[in-house]
Amino acid sequence: MSLAVFIACVEPYNLEVVTTETILIIDGTIDDATNDQFITVKKFIPSSTGNIRYANETGAKVSIIKDGKDQIDCIYRENGYYYLPLGFKALVGSKYKLKIILKDGKVYESTEELMRATPEITGYTVKFDPKGIKLGENSIGAHLIYIDTKDPVEPGDNFMWNWKLYEKQTICKTCSGGIFLSSPAPLGKCSPVTALAEAGVEYDYLCQGNCWEIYYSQDLNVMSDAFSQGKEIKNRLVASVPFYQENGFLIEIKQQTVSPSAFQYLKILANQSQNSGTLVDAPPAALIGNVKNINDNKETVGGYFMVGNSKIKRIWIDRLDAKGTQQYYMLGRKENYEPASADGSRPPFAPCVITNTRTPLKPEGWPL
Secondary structure: OEEEEEOOOOOOOOOOOOOOOOEEEEEEEEEOOOOOOEEEEEEEEOOOOOOOEEEEOOOOEEEEEEOOOEEEEOEEOOOOEEEOOOOOOOOOOOEEEEEEEOOOOOEEEEOOEEOOOOOOEEEEEEEEEEEEEEEOOEEEEEEEEEEEEEOOOOOOOEEEEEEEEEEEOOEEEEEEOEEEEOOOOOOOEEEEOHHHHHHOOEEEEEEOOOOEEEEEOOEEEEEOOOOOOOOEEEEEEEEEEEOOOOOOEEEEEEEEEEOHHHHHHHHHHHHHHHHOOOOOOOOOOOOEOOEEEOOOOOOOEEOOEEEEOEEEEEEEEOOHHHOOOOOOOOOOOOOOEOOOOOOOOOOOOEOOOOEOOEEOOOOOOOOO
């Protein structure tokens, strides 16, 4: 059985629920990859106006318990994100439990999750389709990426795929109704200009040095092994990448196994979103995961704590097969640069600021 719906898998998904009670939402996936790993702790706040609001839960003590004895403490940064220590990697064969103590003293624990081994991605195929992604009544060109793998004979190894995309970025700042000033350093700022604001003008500014835009998978792509035990999985579609530009791109495909209970959670999430039309609509009920209040099992707690061994395949695609196709620009439109001044002092370059969606550091696997 396979499911594919529009949802954020890398970044925690703010589940919209139909309820009149405040609900704690705890979400996170730990693995053996080298990326930052974190747990999010937030509260869903109901509103009589129908507006969805989430409050960041600060001051909590968040930790991972390995094999019932070793405790790894998380550090709070911002926006409800609690990060594991840099370099943390989960180990295949070990069991992990999430424990959270809120500042009001309430204690929450997840079920103990086993880190299962994940098979390698054995091959891949890339095809360009001029109408690869449907947007409303229109379609845009996209590279479709299919992978091959082999399901172990043992039952219960359900699969989940997601990806991270790197595109070379040339625009590091856009100013609406104004111009970019390089001071104050180091980030600079947009300075309003009345005439530009009245005319609705947007100016784009080139990056100062190399910069890469980072996109994350927006598809929940999971599969049960009910019919594939011990068999080869061929041509599984795992990514559809829009034709943003003629330059090539790097995509990082991540394959993970998930437990039967995690798969059932994802399946229910997918069914609810499909039944309600889109994930913009509210699912009919709160999704209860594997985290509980240890002193009050009647409390509703949303989200899920998952553990997954990762197999990663980095693929460079040069886009030569898509030359001449209409582009779907990263900005959603063609660039509009501020006109150069007569003395050459303007426009300035804008810095490439490191965020979770942008980096000046060359990604691993990017060609020279």
